[in-house]
Amino acid sequence: MxxxxxxxxxxxxxxxIALLRMSGESSVDIAEKVFRxxxxxxxxxxxxxxxxxxxxxxEGNRIDQVLLTVFRAPASYTGEDTVEISSHGGILVxxxxxxxxxxxxxxxxxxxxxxxxxxxxGKMDLTQAEAVMDLIGARTSLALRAANxxxxxxxxxxxxxxxxxxxxxxxxxxxxxxxxxxxxxPDSSQSICERLIEVSTVARALIDTAEEGRILREGLIVVIAxxxxxxxxxxxNLLLGFDRAIVSNSAxxxxxxxxxxxxxxGIPVRLVDTAGLRKAKEQVEREGVCRAKREVxxxxxxxxxxxxxxxxxSQDDPVAFAGTDSAEVQRILVLNKVDLGIHPSWEEVExxxxxxxxxxxxxxxxxxIFNVAGLVGFDLGSEMIAVNARHRDCLERACRHTEKAVELxxxxxSPEFVAIDLREALDAVGSxxxxxxxxxxxxxxxxxxxxxx
Ligand SMILES: Nc1nc2c(ncn2[C@@H]2O[C@H](COP(=O)(O)OP(=O)(O)OP(=O)(O)O)[C@@H](O)[C@H]2O)c(=O)[nH]1
Ligand SMILES: [Mg+2]
Numbered sequence: 001m002x003x004x005x006x007x008x009x010x011x012x013x014x015x016x017i018a019l020l021r022m023s024g025e026s027s028v029d030i031a032e033k034v035f036r037x038x039x040x041x042x043x044x045x046x047x048x049x050x051x052x053x054x055x056x057x058x059e060g061n062r063i064d065q066v067l068l069t070v071f072r073a074p075a076s077y078t079g080e081d082t083v084e085i086s087s088h089g090g091i092l093v094x095x096x097x098x099x100x101x102x103x104x105x106x107x108x109x110x111x112x113x114x115x116x117x118x119x120x121x122g123k124m125d126l127t128q129a130e131a132v133m134d135l136i137g138a139r140t141s142l143a144l145r146a147a148n149x150x151x152x153x154x155x156x157x158x159x160x161x162x163x164x165x166x167x168x169x170x171x172x173x174x175x176x177x178x179x180x181x182x183x184x185x186p187d188s189s190q191s192i193c194e195r196l197i198e199v200s201t202v203a204r205a206l207i208d209t210a211e212e213g214r215i216l217r218e219g220l221i222v223v224i225a226x227x228x229x230x231x232x233x234x235x236x237n238l239l240l241g242f243d244r245a246i247v248s249n250s251a252x253x254x255x256x257x258x259x260x261x262x263x264x265x266g267i268p269v270r271l272v273d274t275a276g277l278r279k280a281k282e283q284v285e286r287e288g289v290c291r292a293k294r295e296v297x298x299x300x301x302x303x304x305x306x307x308x309x310x311x312x313x314s315q316d317d318p319v320a321f322a323g324t325d326s327a328e329v330q331r332i333l334v335l336n337k338v339d340l341g342i343h344p345s346w347e348e349v350e351x352x353x354x355x356x357x358x359x360x361x362x363x364x365x366x367x368x369i370f371n372v373a374g375l376v377g378f379d380l381g382s383e384m385i386a387v388n389a390r391h392r393d394c395l396e397r398a399c400r401h402t403e404k405a406v407e408l409x410x411x412x413x414s415p416e417f418v419a420i421d422l423r424e425a426l427d428a429v430g431s432x433x434x435x436x437x438x439x440x441x442x443x444x445x446x447x448x449x450x451x452x453x
Contacts, residue, residue: 009452015089079121112449228276
């Protein structure tokens with residue numbers, strides 16, 4: 001029998017109310033031990049109806065007045081008997097209610113354990129379980145929509161179709177394995193190949209959404225870089241809408257990198273302010289410059305800020321910039337301080353002209369950033385499906401083996417060999433939704449969840 005688990009499902013802190021959850025066969029019995037109510041025994045309570053009562057300690061003293069709801073298996077989130085308790089939202093009071101549940105026989109839940117049980121009880125597939133975390137972590141409306149699509153099972157549906165196609169091809173092949181002397185007739189071989197090519201085409205299209213998936217889940221990495229005093233920190237503050245970074249007219253103000261999330265038309269953007277790039281004399285600033293360069297290397301997009309009131313020729317120390325000009329990183333030249341008048345040397349130069357002080361040009365800059373997101377592969381399509389890195393790895397494995405199977409079939413290899421690759425492909429596709437023996441995978445996956453989810 002699975003142990004009954006309990007957790008505080010809301011964040012630690014003070015709030016009007018908090019929610020505690022319990023799931024497992026003994027949840028109702030445990031609730032019976034700690035809950036006193038005029039509505040009578042918890043065992044006899046109607047399910048999915050909130051009742052008012054007290055949670056009491058072992059001596060019968062009230063810990064808190066709460067609302068309690070019983071969900072009977074299988075009609076609950078986890079598919080098991082579940083009890084939810086809404087207590088007051090204090091740090092001490094929620095801990096005391098949890099302690100009462102544990103004393104009465106529950107075990108504190110591991111991170112993600114409720115969702116893991118929901119998966120194990122067939123309430124959702126793995127992609128949906130992952131979507132729960134995407135939904136909780138979503139920072140923009142686009143990310144939320146994509147998480148909801150996945151939670152609805154849109155990705156699972158696609159993946160299951162791939163599985164069915166592979167299974168059908170394998171079944172077809174098995175028939176020939178039973179009669180090895182006959183070999184695969186050319187027509188069958190052709191139709192199996194066609195089926196498999198379709199599988200790899202669909203899988204590749206899904207792989208192509210991984211970049212969107214990364215951006216939606218982790219954000220587009222936009223690094224603000226340039227010479228000291230160009231106005232990088234001013235730009236960070238302007239895009240953020242509040243004074244996050246110190247701005248001053250002494251060159252070399254910013255040392256450590258400063259990172260904040262912003263939302264540009266639904267795209268989550270991780271905006272990073274960095275130390276001005278120059279040959280720094282002092283050690284702390286040198287370290288800052290090193291960090292700035294590292295950030296630039298890992299960026300999706302660099303906003304190269306320049307002081308456009310100064311002569312272009314006087315800008316950008318080539319030594320300081322060494323190693324930051326990777327051709328793979330997208331760049332936008334941002335010409336700042338236009339309020340001071342643009343120096344003639346910049347007149348012909350293409351770039352987004354802004355003034356942080358006068359808050360001019362911000363919309364054009366947002367537009368330019370949004371367009372770059374499209375260039376690095378942001379195009380969700382109408383279905384809003386975007387796979388994560390784990391899905392991508394599984395799909396790549398599936399493609400490799402499916403394509404290998406096609407090669408073998410075309411070369412007239414015996415069906416046993418082809419079947420080996422097809423089983424590998426099937427295993428890879430199955431592990432996306434969790435339809436394989438995947439204990440290790442599950443442990444790793446659910447440990448990244450919140451406790452109580
Ligand atoms: N006139 C004018 N001054 C600006 C503008 N943007 C920034 N400044 C000024 O330029 C100076 C440097 O701004 P910061 O934002 O600290 O520059 P930074 O690039 O972060 O500098 P470091 O952190 O030293 O590398 C400050 O005095 C700002 O007030 C602008 O658009 N117009
Ligand atoms: Mg700065």
